[in-house]
Amino acid sequence: QQKVQQSPESLIVPEGAMTSLNCTFSDSASQYFAWYRQHSGKAPKALMSIFSNGEKEEGRFTIHLNKASLHFSLHIRDSQPSDSALYLCAVRRSAGNKLTFGIGTRVLVRP
């Protein structure tokens, strides 16, 4: 069964700094890799996703995928207090339209 692990468990970053989050997965046949953001007491919401090796940038957010290393990451440039949230990585399972989520990284951006 697909295993998805995130690191670190939590981090505190100063406003304006770069935030870097990591996710590893176990199934090399996985095809869809995504980051979801969940503000306190709210629903998870998709942030961005990637299908193939490489990098994808959307505004302050960059996702990087290395399938050979079974690793993808999210980088947030110029972090803002509104970026404080639980970040969940998700990987689509090779069979069926199901996602496996990591436990999450809790991010606190200090003004």
Add this chain to the structure above:
Amino acid sequence: EAAVTQSPRNKVAVTGGKVTLSCNQTNNHNNMYWYRQDTGHGLRLIHYSYGAGSTEKGDIPDGYKASRPSQENFSLILELATPSQTSVYFCASGDVWGAYEQYFGPGTRLTVL
């Protein structure tokens, strides 16, 4: 924008009682999912459905049943609620093709006493 609603938003139940959590989506998505979220475990898949009339077991189905009477509605049923089922439950919908993004409802906080 995609819309998924859940009811009730909060529920207190007694051990051994029956609980029904409801989910409605207006996205016309074929796929719907029920998750529970607990500290230290993340989001775990309970049941899912590929369309009206279908339900499939997820990773932690024991103690739960699901019902998909229509494209829009997906229910999670706890026939005999136990304190270990105290959690936050999220419903989600997703498309079959292309982007595999799932759209989540606001969640139901269930407490079983």
